[in-house]
Amino acid sequence: MAWKRKDLLSMQDLEAAEITDVLDTAESMKEIASREIKKVPTLRGKTVVNLFYEASTRTRTSFEIAGKWLSADVINFSASGSSAEKGESLLDTAKNIEAMRPDVVVVRHKASGAAALLARHLRCAVVNAGDGAHEHPTQALLDLLTIREKKGHLEGLNVAIVGDVTHSRVARSNIYGMRKMGITVTVAGPPTLIPAACQELGVKVSHRLEEAIAHADVIMMLRLQHERMLSGFIPSIREYSRVWGLTLARLEHCRPDVLIMHPGPVNRGVELSPEVADSRYSVILDQVTNGVAIRMGVLFLLAGGKAA
Amino acid sequence: MNLLIRNGRLLDPAAGVDGMLDLMIAEGRIARTGQRLEAPADIRVVDATGKVVCSGFIDIHTHLREPGHEYKETIASGTRAAAAGGFTAVCCMANTFPVNDNRAVTDYILARARVEGVVRVHPIGAVTRNLEGTQLAELAEQAEAGCVAFSDDGRCVTNAELYRRAMEYTLPFGTPIISHAEDPDLSHGAAMNEGIVSTELGIHGQPAAAEDVMVARDIVLAELTQAHVHIAHVSTAGAVRMIREAKARGIRVTAEVTPHHLLLTDEAVRGWDPNTKMAPPLRGKRDVEALLEALADGTIDCIATDHAPHALSEKEDEFAEAANGVVGLETAVSVLLDRLVRPGIIDLGTLVARLSSAPARLLNLPGGSLAPGAVADVTILDLGQPWTVDPARFRSRARNTPFAAWAGIGGPWMTIVGGVPITV
Numbered sequence: 001m002a003w004k005r006k007d008l009l010s011m012q013d014l015e016a017a018e019i020t021d022v023l024d025t026a027e028s029m030k031e032i033a034s035r036e037i038k039k040v041p042t043l044r045g046k047t048v049v050n051l052f053y054e055a056s057t058r059t060r061t062s063f064e065i066a067g068k069w070l071s072a073d074v075i076n077f078s079a080s081g082s083s084a085e086k087g088e089s090l091l092d093t094a095k096n097i098e099a100m101r102p103d104v105v106v107v108r109h110k111a112s113g114a115a116a117l118l119a120r121h122l123r124c125a126v127v128n129a130g131d132g133a134h135e136h137p138t139q140a141l142l143d144l145l146t147i148r149e150k151k152g153h154l155e156g157l158n159v160a161i162v163g164d165v166t167h168s169r170v171a172r173s174n175i176y177g178m179r180k181m182g183i184t185v186t187v188a189g190p191p192t193l194i195p196a197a198c199q200e201l202g203v204k205v206s207h208r209l210e211e212a213i214a215h216a217d218v219i220m221m222l223r224l225q226h227e228r229m230l231s232g233f234i235p236s237i238r239e240y241s242r243v244w245g246l247t248l249a250r251l252e253h254c255r256p257d258v259l260i261m262h263p264g265p266v267n268r269g270v271e272l273s274p275e276v277a278d279s280r281y282s283v284i285l286d287q288v289t290n291g292v293a294i295r296m297g298v299l300f301l302l303a304g305g306k307a308a
Numbered sequence: 309m310n311l312l313i314r315n316g317r318l319l320d321p322a323a324g325v326d327g328m329l330d331l332m333i334a335e336g337r338i339a340r341t342g343q344r345l346e347a348p349a350d351i352r353v354v355d356a357t358g359k360v361v362c363s364g365f366i367d368i369h370t371h372l373r374e375p376g377h378e379y380k381e382t383i384a385s386g387t388r389a390a391a392a393g394g395f396t397a398v399c400c401m402a403n404t405f406p407v408n409d410n411r412a413v414t415d416y417i418l419a420r421a422r423v424e425g426v427v428r429v430h431p432i433g434a435v436t437r438n439l440e441g442t443q444l445a446e447l448a449e450q451a452e453a454g455c456v457a458f459s460d461d462g463r464c465v466t467n468a469e470l471y472r473r474a475m476e477y478t479l480p481f482g483t484p485i486i487s488h489a490e491d492p493d494l495s496h497g498a499a500m501n502e503g504i505v506s507t508e509l510g511i512h513g514q515p516a517a518a519e520d521v522m523v524a525r526d527i528v529l530a531e532l533t534q535a536h537v538h539i540a541h542v543s544t545a546g547a548v549r550m551i552r553e554a555k556a557r558g559i560r561v562t563a564e565v566t567p568h569h570l571l572l573t574d575e576a577v578r579g580w581d582p583n584t585k586m587a588p589p590l591r592g593k594r595d596v597e598a599l600l601e602a603l604a605d606g607t608i609d610c611i612a613t614d615h616a617p618h619a620l621s622e623k624e625d626e627f628a629e630a631a632n633g634v635v636g637l638e639t640a641v642s643v644l645l646d647r648l649v650r651p652g653i654i655d656l657g658t659l660v661a662r663l664s665s666a667p668a669r670l671l672n673l674p675g676g677s678l679a680p681g682a683v684a685d686v687t688i689l690d691l692g693q694p695w696t697v698d699p700a701r702f703r704s705r706a707r708n709t710p711f712a713a714w715a716g717i718g719g720p721w722m723t724i725v726g727g728v729p730i731t732v
């Protein structure tokens with residue numbers, strides 16, 4: 001199908017056919033990564049601005065590589081050392097950047113809705129690279145691509161998303177995306193880290209790890225932020241790890257072909273034991289590889305390049 | 309100035325009056341009402357054919373922002389907004405800069421209002437110094453200066469002992485304590501109501517319990533002290549239930565509700581419009597149903613706008629960063645007439661009572677009556693007048709309304725203060 005959107009803001013917006021379109025486009029981009037000269041002229045003359053207000057290594061680098069392999073000019077703008085530190089509002093900064101005529105602005109910001117705010121005010125394409133606890137659509141897309149590659153299909157699979165769902169934009173984007181692709185989603189975590197009315201998102205909610213992962217084709221472990229302990233969501237990292245950490249012993253009761261995913265960065269020994277992170281079940285590094293392909297696909301679709 | 313309002317439908321629900329009656333005003337007071345009153349030679353005649361003549365509407369919850377935040381609103385602009393919206397009097401909250409926690413500020417507001425204001429202005433004093441919640445403001449002197457109630461609105465006085473003392477200390481003045489009922493721990497970091505919408509948007513939400521626990525406390529303290537405690541901007545079904553029970557037990561608790569909490573739910577936040585952000589936040593459908601029922605049965609005594617003007621720059625930020633509050637003076641009457649009265653959810657008499665006689669009674673204010681001798685504050689409604697909300701045309705300095713582009717039928721037609729029709 002023909003891509004019609006100006007922006008990529010959320011998985012909640014996308015239809016299943018659009019998701020498939022992005023995955024197929026990304027898949028075709030993967031071949032470029034296997035070449036000796038990893039560069040195609042597709043987005044030559046196009047400018048991509050990475051506007052990152054939150055620390056990020058993986059996502060920003062991934063967008064940067066994706067843009068460069070497509071021959072776009074990629075400029076990184078981080079909040080530190082910029083006008084944002086001098087108190088300029090997000091909107092003013094974005095309008096100033098737009099005045100320099102970029103084709104795509106990739107934004108990460110701590111506030112939910114920040115990408116939508118920019119999309120409403122900017123004429124160029126806006127990609128949401130994570131807005132608060134709202135969405136992180138390219139992460140969900142790369143997760144879907146990874147699952148589709150490994151399992152051959154998406155429809156009918158069972159996925160368990162485990163951990164701090166309340167504060168996770170990765171969980172939200174995956175819940176919306178997976179549901180649209182016919183995946184059954186179970187979210188699991190202590191009740192303090194499961195958001196209000198979560199069942200209304202069309203997911204099962206479990207408060208026992210063993211129950212949540214027993215029949216899962218995929219287990220997606222979420223990163224636990226240390227500040228959750230200080231703000232009273234959990235008593236201690238130690239206890240969380242004992243109750244909710246994924247260990248090889250716990251995996252014994254799972255499907256033998258289960259996939260372990262994690263959006264990174266992993267807290268080894270907290271949500272994942274080191275053995276699990278490095279086990280044959282883990283596809284964490286495949287996710288990172290696919291991240292570049294997804295972002296190439298997204299930049300290609302939004303910046304209107306010609307086929308590679 | 310003398311005025312004769314002819315051919316209108318006179319509606320004074322508190323007095324049981326509803327009929328085709330003329331209204332004569334002399335020397336700033338209601339002189340008499342009657343059928344086909346003769347017009348003396350020197351009188352100005354207003355032809356109110358097809359209109360509804362009511363006692364003047366009173367907003368007991370307005371932020372006029374002066375002194376200190378004149379870039380948001382001034383007494384001049386805020387009272388013009390009030391007059392344009394059909395309000396003949398407003399009670400202005402204390403969270404100015406400096407805070408209205410002493411006689412000098414109260415005197416200043418009243419002096420400015422006399423010069424610049426076009427409707428009556430009744431200041432509400434702070435309960436605690438600088439709204440800090442630690443030490444009582446000089447309540448006696450403020451009451452003497454003209455404060456009609458006390459409130460730290462915008463903040464909750466969390467120290468129950470201090471709040472108890474404020475209730476006791478003000479008992480002799482007959483000035484209610486107005487509660488902003490919000491547990492700051494339960495609402496910490498929240499930018500909207502907690503529920504499926506906050507979950508979907510990934511915005512930290514506050515549960516209805518943040519309001520309910522403080523309403524429960526305030527009712528208990530009102531019972532202890534025998535004080536009149538008025539709950540500002542009630543937004544939850546739980547608060548409604550507790551207020552209803554407390555009233556049945558004879559506790560002196562009263563309540564107000566805003567138009568936005570009556571007409572909108574947290575579903576409105578989905579578009580990320582910061583003009584759907586306020587404290588308390590827009591709640592769920594069941595809360596709105598409870599508020600409407602409570603407004604009809606009198607559990608909620610009155611409607612107040614919580615008119616909270618902000619500059620555009622404070623309202624176009626990321627949702628979580630945007631300032632709390634919406635303006636309401638220029639839209640309240642219109643949106644309520646169209647969305648509640650026209651569909652028959654609330655009858656016209658009830659709406660008029662909740663906007664005029666009830667607020668006057670709650671804060672012992674002049675007005676709220678069309679009986680001979682009452683101050684001649686009159687709001688005339690045109691139930692057939694079509695309107696579209698255009699924030700660019702507001703008299704308020706602010707534009708932060710959740711009702712932009714709403715259209716409907718029925719609104720204020722003329723606002724008369726002390727017998728004088730106000731043109732703005």
